[in-house]
Amino acid sequence: MENHRLLSLTMALLGFLSPCVTTLTPRVSFPVGSPGRHLTRFSSPDVSNTTTLLLSEDGDMLYVGARDAVLALDVSLKEAIVLRSKLDWSPSDKDLEECSMKGKKMADCPNFIRVLQFLNTTHIYACGTFAFSPCCTYINTESLMMSVKPDEGRGRCPYDPYQRNTAIIVDGELYTGTVADYRGNRPVISRHLSEGRRVDLKLDDTLGWLEDPTFISSSFIPDEEKIYFFFSEVGREYDFIDKFIVSRVSQICMSDVGGQRTLQRRWTTFAKAQLLCQADNELPYNVIQDIDSLPPVDGAPADDTLFYGIFTSQWSVNSGQSAVCSFRLSDIKSVFSGNYKVLNRDTLQWSTRVQEKVANPGECGLHNASDNALRFVKENFLADDSVRPVGRSLTMVSTEHNYSHLTVQRVQAANNRDYTVLFLLTESGYLNKVVLLQSGAHIIEEIQVFEKPQPVKSLKLSIPKGMIYVGTSEGVVRVPTANCSFYWTCAQCVLSRDPFCGWDPASRACVETSSTQTSLGQDIDRGNVEEACFTLTHRARFGPNNLPAGELVSVSLNEVVRLQCPAASRLSRQLWERPNSRLSSDLYLHLEDGSLSFVATPATLGHYLCLSTENGYQQTMAIYHVKQKSSPVPQTPTSYSRPQSPPIPTTRADRPGVHTSVDPKRTETRQTETEPTPTSGDTRVTTRQLGRNFTTLWTVGSGQKEAELRDGEPLLSSRGPSxxxxxxxxxxxxxxxxxxxxxxxxxxxxxxxxxRTAPQSGTPSRDSDRRTPVEQEALRGNQFMSKRNGQALHSGQASGLVCNGALTGSNGHLPNTPI
Incomplete structure (x- = not known):
């Protein structure tokens, strides 16, 4: 109990010591179906759970393991993914009935393909859950037909379709990490398909070499002749807390053939160590979600191989956060060559006491070692030290997304420098493209791949084709790694800081970088537009000229006007300016979406400029000329200051609706702009009259066109409530x-x-009884004259009240009549 309290206090203190995590905002976001990011999808009504992907070496064929089927998809076409062939592989009715009798749901009893690996150039080795009775077979890559009858797949494929596993084939042998029993209580790392003098191997089951693991990935390092497995499991060395999850890396040697007497048909080279994704004075991100390897650059040793992994935390302090850590192969090898913990056979407790090494655990070639040495490595397989991340720091942390899968690529930019680009898939269906800089991670864009969260997903990267394939339960989505054509100006191309893209001054377009083009405008580290674009576009070409007239907005006085301002990106900040005038907070309201609202008065008529500022660079996004509709006094044209120095053009001639940018840093000579001529279709103004002297105006039309790109994709801006x-x-x-x-x-x-005043029909009133005949005759004459002359007395002109044509005084009698 004391240990539990001490751990809780320690975790709380570490939580307070953790620094504030910087929010990483994607610069550009593309929703599903956005024309600015072209995706290719494949789906079929009779195909589901397309989650296991295998890409051919040339990148033209994608093999997909689905439910009850294996597919061969032709992905060589640019605009479509074509189904070339399909292999149906489903359990029989008897198999499904037996699965149901075991207490399993019928939805889990089909054959879910979980292993799909190239055995050689002509065949694929595939395994499926097959109604909780795993089966494996050989499939011909050309005909997509089974070459032999399926055989048992126990220890090669999981029973449960929801259990994670890993598999890799090297030199015709299958190395897997999965469970070997129906209930999932016997985890195993094993080798299969061995031939000749080599035998199939697996872990020893007696000492608990694995503690309830979740297998993530496996990787082969040719220079080392080792297979590395990555998984998470319960850390039994931390005995002061139950179910403490740790992330592991383990290794086995390909040359291992087991011991002669001790560890027969068992691994003699198995060793494991903890992967510690943790920065100084912070809580660890201890649960690994996915990992991918990045080979070293050409000519570099294999020790420079990097492993990038996604980690989450089981602690509530870091709940909802994902961290990316990178580990170097040399650091992993160093930990495995160090000291190992000692396991007490009686208590199954680990200790770190120093002992004399009888053998080096994890060393290859121990199959000929003595029984004493093999017993030593059998009991001492957990490395004492932990593998720390590169630089002892986190690569990136996200507080907004729970990342589930990743793939990594090294890209050579126009300056011949290499940059690491991560593609991170979130649980909510977004693919984030991230470039790692010295200043930190920069999210270039986020792409919504699918609307509904999918239960199982996988990523496969084709570097030669420049494509990423996302396997979901509903189909396969192909995402190009580069999207350079979206950036319509040099400034936008440079500000994206995308290593794949650079500005070509000859074609005046943002194009993909290549080894043949070395003069592209690009600045990945700083995103400096002036240096990358001014130098390339030769500032002397752009002489001073008049400011574009902008959009004409016709208003009436006392109307409420709202001018829209599209944002260049989600990292930009919008500003408003007026020539020779200051936007006072008493007259103007800056809304959350960047728009400007004010009441139309003689003082607020004139020109308005919307400027977008990002990374120290300003560009004009919209220009408005607010003018009174019909005024007896003509309005004087408003002058606007125009810099003499040449600005950077932010639009090409084939992109209407995007205005030329203005360099805000130079303000020397001002020129007077002529009055714009309104044309039909320039703007549509909707006016509505409400009550007296209250009119509201909402400007639409060509103002919205300012936010359009060449391909129809609107510029992005954060929409606030209105x-x-x-x-x-x-x-x-x-x-x-x-x-x-x-x-x-x-x-x-x-x-x-x-x-009160109307006469009663047929019955004379008391007043009429009191009047003399002369008075009654005079009253009738007065009424006759009033009707004849058409007179109408109002309450404001006399002291009486007009009711139903009768005139009475304040005392209820006729005026000038004695009481």
Whole structure:
């Protein structure tokens, strides 16, 4: 109990010591179906769970392991993925019935293909769960037909389709990490398909070499002749807490053939060590999710091989965060060549006491060692030290996404420098493209691959073809690694900081980098537009000229105007400017989406510029000229300062709607702009009259065109909430309610007045009885004259009240009539 409390306190203190994680925002985001990011999809109504991918060496054929089927997809075409052949491989009705009788759900009883590896140039070795009775077979790559009858796959493929496994074939032999029993309680790392004097090997089951592992990946290092397995398991060396998860790397030698007496048909070279994805004074990210290897550059030793992995944490302090760590092969080898922990046979507890080495665990060639040496390596297989990440720091941390899979690539930029690019797949269906810089990770873009979260996913990278294949439960999606044509200007191409892309001054386009093009505009490390673009476009070519007239917005005085400002990217910041005027907070409202709102007055008419600022570079995104609709006094054209020094053009001639940028750093000579001529179709203004002297204006039309790109993709901007529509609706309802109440009040007053003053038919009133005949005759004459002359007396002109045509005084009698 004390140990538990001490651990909780330690974790809490480490949580407070952890520095604030910098939020990583993707510069550009592409939703599903966006024309700015072309994706190719394959799906079929009779195919599902296409999650196991195998890519041919030339990258033209993709083999897919699905539910009850193996597919051969032709991916050589640019615009489509074509199904070339399909192998149906499903359990019989009897197999399904037996699976159901074992207490399994029928949805889990089909044959889910979990192993798909090239055996040689003509055949594929495939294994499936096959109704919780794993089976394996050989498949011809040309005909996609089985060469032999399927045989048992126990120890090669998991029983449960939801259990993770790993498999790799080297020199015709299959190395797997999976479970070897129906209940999943016997994890095993084994070798199969051995021939001649070589025998199949597996781990010894007596000492618990694996503790409830989750296998992630396996990798072959040719120079070492070793296979490395990556997995997570329960760390029994941390006995002061239950179910403490640790990430592991283990190794076995390909030359291992087992011991002669001790460890017969068992590994003699198995060793494992902890992968510690942790920065100083921070909690560790202890659960590995995926890992991929990055081979060294040409001419570098194999020890420079890097392994990039995704890690999450089981601690609530880091809940919802994902970290990426990289490990160097030389560091892994150093840990395996060091000291090992000692396992007590009686208590099964680990200790770190120093002991004399009888043999070096993990060393190749121990199959001829003595029984004493083999017993030593059998009990001492856990390295004492942990493998630390490169630089003892995290490669990147994301607080917004839970990453599940990754693949890594080294890209040579235009300056001949190598940059590491990560492709990270999130659980919510986004693929993040990240470049690793000295200043930290930079997310170039995020691509929504699928809308609904998928249960099982996999990534396969084709470097020669420049494609990434994502396997989901609903189909296969192909994503190009480069998207250079999306960046329509030199500034946008440079600001993307994409090693795949550079600005070609000859074609005036953002193109993919290659070894033949060395004069491309590119700045991956700093993203400096002025150095990369001004030098290439020769500033002297662009002489001073007038500012574009911009979009004409016709308004009436006292109208509410809202001017939209598209954002160049999610990392940009929008600013508004007026020539020779300051945007006072008393008159102008800057909204969250970057737009500007104000009331149209003589002081607010004129030109408005929307500027986008990113990484120290400014460009004009929109220009508006707000003008009164019809004013008896002509408006004086508004002058705007134009720099004499040549600006950077941010649009090509074939991209209408995107204005030329202005360099904000140079403000010398100002020129007067002529009044723009409005044309039909330039703008559509919607005006609505509400009550007295209250008009709202919403500018649309060509202002939206400012946000369009050449391919129809709108520029991205963060949309904030707008309550103008709600305000208008509430105001209308309020006016209607007040009008109804006033009408009802007047009607009731009129009825009461009529009932008080109207004469009763057939019955003379008391007043008429008191009047003399002369008075009655005079009253009738007065009424006759009033009707004849068409006079109408109002309450504001006399002290009486007009009710139903009768005139009464304040005392209820006729005026000038004696009481």
């Amino acid at each position: 309550y103008l529509k709600e305000l208008v609706i509430v105001s209308v309802l309020l006016v209607l309610c007040l009008s109804l109440l006033i009408t009802m009040f007047l009607y009731v007053a009129r009825q009461r007045c009529r009932s």
